[in-house]
Amino acid sequence: AQSVTQLDSQVPVFEEAPVELRCNYSSSVSVYLFWYVQYPNQGLQLLLKYLSGSTLVKGINGFEAEFNKSQTSFHLRKPSVHISDTAEYFCAVSDLSGNTGKLIFGQGTTLQVKP
């Protein structure tokens, strides 16, 4: 079965510093990969997705992620964070078995941006 591991539960960082949120997945087949963000008291919204093609994917709000097939990773990066980036971030992988359209989510990483 596919699984997703987000290696850090919390990442504190100062404003304007770079950040990387780590995500590894387990799968022996091709996958689609996603990052979602959840701001306080809101649902999740899509940041970016990798379906195929270029391994560097750019998303909203200046975020980008790199798909690394050999390391089965899909780490999220931003060169300079803002206070408004404080949120919980979820990595997700498609479950391609059974053609159900299901996503499997990681445990989440809380990004805390300090002034």
Added chain:
Amino acid sequence: DVKVTQSSRYLVKRTGEKVFLECVQDMDHENMFWYRQDPGLGLRLIYFSYDVKMKEKGDIPEGYSVSREKKERFSLILESASTNQTSMYLCASSYSRVDYGYTFGSGTRLTVV
């Protein structure tokens, strides 16, 4: 933009009550999902549906059931609420089984006392 609307933002129910959580999407999406979100556990899939009157169990279906009588509406039912079902419940929809781009509702925070 697609909207997924969850009828209640906060709910407080008593142990043993039957609880209905409603979710409506307005863009003719085939797939609909119910997840629960707990700290440190991320999102766990309870049930999903890819057509009217169709339903499939997710990873944690015990204690829950669902209903999809119309394409736009997907209801989660707690037959007899228990305190361990206190959680944030998130509904999501997607266009089809080959489209993994979910749209989420704002969530319902359920407290069972």
